[in-house]
Every structure is written in C-alpha cells, then in structure tokens.
Amino acid sequence: MNSNLELLVNLQNIDINIDKITKQISDIPQEVSTLKENFEQETKHTEELKGELDTIQIDRKNKEIELETKESAIKKHQTELYAVKTNKEYTSLQNEINTLKKDASKIEDNILEIMELTEQLNHRFKEARNNLKKDEQNMKDEIKELEDTQEALSADLSGRQKQRDELTVKILPGALSRYEKIRKKKKGTAIVKIKDNNCSGCNMKITLDLINEVRKNKELICCENCSRILYWEEKE
Ligand SMILES: [Zn+2]
Known part of the structure; x- marks a missing residue:
C-alpha cells in the first residue's frame, strides 16, 4: 500500500477511536x-x-x-x-x-x-x-x-x-487535508476498502479501470460516487 494511504488508514483508525x-x-x-x-x-x-x-x-x-x-x-x-x-x-x-x-x-x-x-x-x-x-x-x-x-x-x-x-x-499535507475534508463531510469515514468490486462506503460498483488505478497505489483515488478515498487490500 502507498505509504501515505497506509498512514491515512492508521490515522482513520485513531480518529474513529478518538471520536468514540x-x-x-x-x-x-x-x-x-x-x-x-x-x-x-x-x-x-x-x-x-x-x-x-x-x-x-x-x-x-x-x-x-x-x-x-x-x-x-x-x-x-x-x-x-x-x-x-x-x-x-x-x-x-x-x-x-x-x-x-x-x-x-x-x-x-x-x-x-x-x-x-x-x-x-x-x-x-x-x-x-x-x-x-x-x-x-x-x-x-x-x-x-x-x-x-x-x-x-x-x-x-x-x-x-x-x-x-x-x-x-x-x-503529506495535501493528502492530510484531503482526508480531513472528506472525513468532515462524511461524518467519520474518509477512507474505505474496495470489497467485491464495490466501494464499502456507499456500496456502488467501482469500475475495473478505477480499481486498477487504486491497485497501482501511486496516488489517492476517490470513489466517483461518494468521493471517499479508496484502498485495496491484496488477498493473502
Ligand atoms: Zn463510494
């Protein structure tokens, strides 16, 4: 996983606990x-x-x-x-x-x-x-x-x-502020996993092209429907 994305996932876990x-x-x-x-x-x-x-x-x-x-x-x-x-x-x-x-x-x-x-x-x-x-x-x-x-x-x-x-x-400040903005708008979850080719934030299908982009892990990719940042977890 892109190190920024990984850090953001960790950050989100901390933030969810802080909110709780x-x-x-x-x-x-x-x-x-x-x-x-x-x-x-x-x-x-x-x-x-x-x-x-x-x-x-x-x-x-x-x-x-x-x-x-x-x-x-x-x-x-x-x-x-x-x-x-x-x-x-x-x-x-x-x-x-x-x-x-x-x-x-x-x-x-x-x-x-x-x-x-x-x-x-x-x-x-x-x-x-x-x-x-x-x-x-x-x-x-x-x-x-x-x-x-x-x-x-x-x-x-x-x-x-x-x-x-x-x-x-x-x-990176840009990634952080993007995360903060989305989290504020979405009341909690800014980063979501792609599950069975669906965004697990809004449940809409993600195109294969976009999934490939996410899997490349080069930049932050957002769900086209709900704008949450997407991440892909490789199956073991
Ligand atoms: Zn979505």
Whole structure:
C-alpha cells in the first residue's frame, strides 16, 4: 500500500477511536444528571408520602373532635329526655338522638379507615425512607465510578491525540487535508476498502479501470460516487 494511504488508514483508525472516546466522555455529564434527577424524584416521592401521612393525621384529629362533639350532644339530649313534657317533644328528641348516633357511627367508621390507611402509608413511608438511604449511597458510588471512567477516558484520549500528532507529521499535507475534508463531510469515514468490486462506503460498483488505478497505489483515488478515498487490500 502507498505509504501515505497506509498512514491515512492508521490515522482513520485513531480518529474513529478518538471520536468514540470523545462521545463517551461527553455522555457522562448527562448520565450523572440522570442519576441525580432519579434520586431527586425518589426523595420527592418519599416527602410526598410523609406529607400524606401528616395530612391524614390532622384529618383523624378533626374526626375525633367531631365525634366527641356528637357524643356529648347525645348525652345532653339523653338527659333532656327526662325533662320533656309531651310525647311529641319526646319523639322529636329521640329522633335527633338517633340521627346523632348514626352520624357518630359514620365518623367512627371513618376514623377506623384512616387508621388502616395510616398503617399502610406508614409502612410505605418507612420502606421508601430505607430505600432512599440505600439509593443515595448507590447514586454516590455510581457517580464516583463515572467520574473515574471520565478520568481514565480523558487520559486515554490524550494518549491517542499524541499518537495522532506523531502520525500526521509523517503524512503529506495535501493528502492530510484531503482526508480531513472528506472525513468532515462524511461524518467519520474518509477512507474505505474496495470489497467485491464495490466501494464499502456507499456500496456502488467501482469500475475495473478505477480499481486498477487504486491497485497501482501511486496516488489517492476517490470513489466517483461518494468521493471517499479508496484502498485495496491484496488477498493473502
Ligand atoms: Zn463510494
């Protein structure tokens, strides 16, 4: 292979890796914020459970006060029963007592429901609070791991960039700038193999004349369809 072409193939391999590592590094901040956001969501959910618990406790207190009011009204009316003069008065008072008793019984049912709900919510809240502690540690560990990865990738990247610099000085400036231009335009691949007489960049057939030119290895030959630089690998 033409030494320039060979160097360009090597350069492309380095560049593909540099692109890959750069992408990995640039993805890390997003991964870190996703971890933080998920944890924030979880914290919010736990706080919401606590809020719900507080609310139903207040609700329960109010219901208990309401119940006491009904009960003392019942007692009061029951005493009044002894003092009434007419049947009509007696019946009306008795009706009122019955209504109050029905109300009180409804409130008692309500309080029981709230107590059951409190138990369930308490259970869910405690579970959420315990998970929160564990997940906070997990999140911190994962972030630390990502930061370590980022550091390792950055070191790897600067090593490859150095390799790239050392390689590019060996390549003819014209060939290098042609490579750079095509790579930029084609978003990654500037040099492609001829495979089964096709350009492996765009899959179009390459004429035999052009293949012969490429095989001569005298100059950089481009695919007539996609303009990528072509190279030929002799079969062993
Ligand atoms: Zn092509």
